[in-house]
Amino acid sequence: MxxxxxxxxxxxxxxxxxxxxxxxxxxxxxxxxxxxxxxxxxxxxxxxxxxxxxxxxxxxxxxxxxxxxxxxxxxxxxxxxxxxxxxxxxxxxxxxxxxxxxxxxxxxxxxxxxxxxxxxxxxxxxxxxxxxxxxxxxxxxxxxxxxxxxxxxxxxxxxxxxxxxxxxxxxxxxxxxxxxxxxxxxxxxxxxxxxxxxxxxKNSPSAIRHAIQAVNDNYKEGTNGFETEIKNFGTCFGTADFKEGTTAFLEKRKATFTGK
The missing domain is CATH 3.90.226.10 (2-enoyl-CoA Hydratase; Chain A, domain 1)
Structure with a gap:
């Protein structure tokens, strides 16, 4: 463009x-x-x-x-x-x-x-x-x-x-x-x-995306940032980035994140 x-x-x-x-x-x-x-x-x-x-x-x-x-x-x-x-x-x-x-x-x-x-x-x-x-x-x-x-x-x-x-x-x-x-x-x-x-x-785009939403929700009227954090924390467990991050940690290597 x-x-x-x-x-x-x-x-x-x-x-x-x-x-x-x-x-x-x-x-x-x-x-x-x-x-x-x-x-x-x-x-x-x-x-x-x-x-x-x-x-x-x-x-x-x-x-x-x-x-x-x-x-x-x-x-x-x-x-x-x-x-x-x-x-x-x-x-x-x-x-x-x-x-x-x-x-x-x-x-x-x-x-x-x-x-x-x-x-x-x-x-x-x-x-x-x-x-x-x-x-x-x-x-x-x-x-x-x-x-x-x-x-x-x-x-x-x-x-x-x-x-x-x-x-x-x-x-x-x-x-x-x-x-x-x-x-x-x-x-x-x-x-x-x-x-x-x-x-x-170098970090997980998926995790960062969910963190941004959780932080922002603390400042939105009628939205409970703590509730967003709990929901997004749980959502992260279902991502490929979580699987890669934890596997890399246990294997003592650097993670390669895809944002998925």
């Missing part, structure tokens, strides 16, 4: 999706959101891909927000539809993807950019990264899950402060808050993140 706004590279079991709108600091517009949806969907369906990294092109920005010109004259109904469609196509889609997604935040991650990074299963960042939700400076609130995921990741008080002040935080503060797992120099960010992805790729 050919894309205009993103690049997709595959390296063994790892896919790297790069948002490539450097003249717009990789800002998200509807076309880019659609392309990202298609790319994530394609990589998730691939039996070869075991982990996905999403990052931004260049050295300035991961994603510096949404393309404001695209919705500046929207009505109330259009605004609601924009948020609902974006969450469905990209942000909720990424959070619930069966294949692990790591956001490698290589610069500014603002507004929709931070919301995309937060939708990933976890985050790494370059030392020059800056993160924030500046939407209230435009008279609007975060609409792609920011008001929900930020408190989950850093706590209600800190999230309220960042949303209401619209202030950016640096990578060190983001790491201290637990918003990102690791901070490295920009030149090392992609290779460092690939190393983590390679560790993930």
């Amino acid at each position: 050919t894309f205009e706004n993103i690049l997709v590279e595959k390296e063994a079991a790892i896919a790297v999706i790069t948002i490539n709108r450097p003249t717009k600091l990789n800002a998200l517009n509807k076309a880019t959101i659609q392309e990202l949806h298609e790319a994530f969907k394609e990589m998730d369906a691939s039996e070869e891909i075991r982990a996905i990294i999403v990052t931004g092109s260049g050295e300035k920005a991961f994603v510096a927000g949404a393309d404001i010109a695209e919705f500046a004259d929207f009505s109330t109904e259009q605004g609601s539809e924009l948020a609902a469609k974006g969450q469905e196509l990209l942000f909720d889609f990424v959070q619930n993807l069966s294949t692990p997604v790591i956001a490698a935040v290589n610069g500014f991650a603002l507004g929709g950019g931070l919301e995309l990074a937060m939708a990933a299963h976890f985050r790494t960042a370059s030392s020059n990264a800056k993160m924030g939700l500046p939407e209230v400076t435009l008279g609007v609130i975060p609409g792609y899950g920011g008001t929900q995921r930020l408190p989950q990741l850093i706590g209600k008080g800190r999230a309220m402060e960042l949303i209401m002040t619209a202030q950016m935080i640096d990578a060190a503060t983001a790491h201290n808050y637990g918003l990102v797992n690791h901070v490295v120099e920009q030149a090392d960010l992609l290779s460092f993140t690939k190393d983590i992805a390679q560790k993930i790729a």
